[in-house]
Amino acid sequence: MRERKKPELLCPAGDMERLRMAVLYGADAVYLAGESFGMRSFAGNFSQEELPRAVAFAHERGVRVHVTVNTMPRNREADGLPDWLAFLNDAGVDALIVADLGAFSMAGKYAPRCERHVSTQASVSNYAAASAWFEAGASRVILARELSLEEIREIRARTPRELELEAFVHGAMCVSYSGRCLLSNYMTGRDSNRGACAQPCRYQYYLMEEKRPGEYFPVFEDEAGTYIMNSRDMCMIDHVDDLLDAGLDSLKIEGRAKSAYYAAIVTGAYRHVIDDVWAGRPVDPVWRNEVERVSHRHYATGFYYGSPGQYTDNARYIREWQVVALVTECDGDGNAVLTLRNKITAGESLEVVGPDCKPETFTAEGMTDMDGTPLEMLRNPQMMFRMKLPRAVPAWSILRAARDLSAKS
Secondary structure, three states, X not given: OOOOOOOEEEEEXXXXXXXXXXXXXXXXXXXXXXXXXXOOOOOOOEOOOHHHHHHHHHHHOOOEEEEEEOOOOOHHHHHOHHHHHHXXXXXXXXXXXXXXXXXXXXXXXXXXXXXXXXXXXXXXXXXXXXXXXXXXXXXXXXXXXXXXXXXHHHHHHOOOOOOEEEEEEEEEOOOOHHHOOOHHHHHHOOOHHHOOOOOHHHOOOEEOOXXXXXXXXXXXXXXXXXXXXXXXXXXXXXXXXXXXXXXXXXXXXXXXXXXXXXXXXXXXXXXXXXXHHHHOXXXXXXXXHHHHHOOXXXXXXXXXXXXXXXXXXXXXXXXXXXXXXXXXXXXXXXXXXXXXXXXXXXXXXXXXXXXXXXXXXXXXXXXXXXXXXXXXXXXXXXXXEEEEOOOOOOOXXXXXXXXXXXXXX
């Protein structure tokens, strides 16, 4: 076994707010996309004006920026790649995430300052493919999500030491091999391999008989219901020690289309667990509990310990907490100025959690408008208000309430 190294924590940034949260809550690196050539065209993404500012914000805080250029472009789209790659090169981007061989070659020519990372879309699942990409100029491969820890260990043992290995450890799983799916394009005309997946695998399907239009009949496979395209979310937060033993250089959180709240909470949870495991400290269970406080489907460990098997239970999202406010400033006594996101009523129980701050429960009281007028209920999103918090917290801390907003069957 090779000597262990502390892995990079690589987190999603779908737009500037989500990037800020990922950076402030502990990411070592973030990955994002511009308005072209990324696999999440509906994530918000960054304009050509915003992207250099995002790079500057991250770099000022010692965080690297990786940009996805991982679609499978058609001819006309490929024509636009040189200018886009040169722009990313000049913007100071640290690495490009690429799947298409032609795009990979162009990146070496037009973005020579950027590292080239081979996307999980390339389905790298053995040491020979990983080594071939390294010989072609890749500094990192992002491994296929279908690999076990045993297979990753073997890839690490049989590839050049200089080649970095990255793997997804948290977030949504795709029912198709490494996300290379044609279902969305067939059903909706939105090509998942070019950044526009409509996620039809998550639809709830019914059967309609041609002579009974408008009558919908549920489709059942067996007594457990309809589940052929069910997929749980991956969660490896309980197994960080095993991930370090496998020799991974980067642990990646999925979710560029997820909320800023998700980016903050999941980043913070993995940051603390990685730090505790690396230092040999017992992991504080509060951070494991945090990943239950974001919108998610039932968790599983993906393929790391073998095939996860078919999941036959309800695969709808669990959403039991709601963001109610963000802290914009707070003094040493906990007197805070906040921005409202959702309704707050005086006397209800809330939690506050922030960058490097454990969650703490308190009662909403002492709320006033900015002129000091007492408020019993806040209901106007984006309004500024004041509140006494149980302790001092950093800006961009989050207030949340336990509210079950889960999708119902």
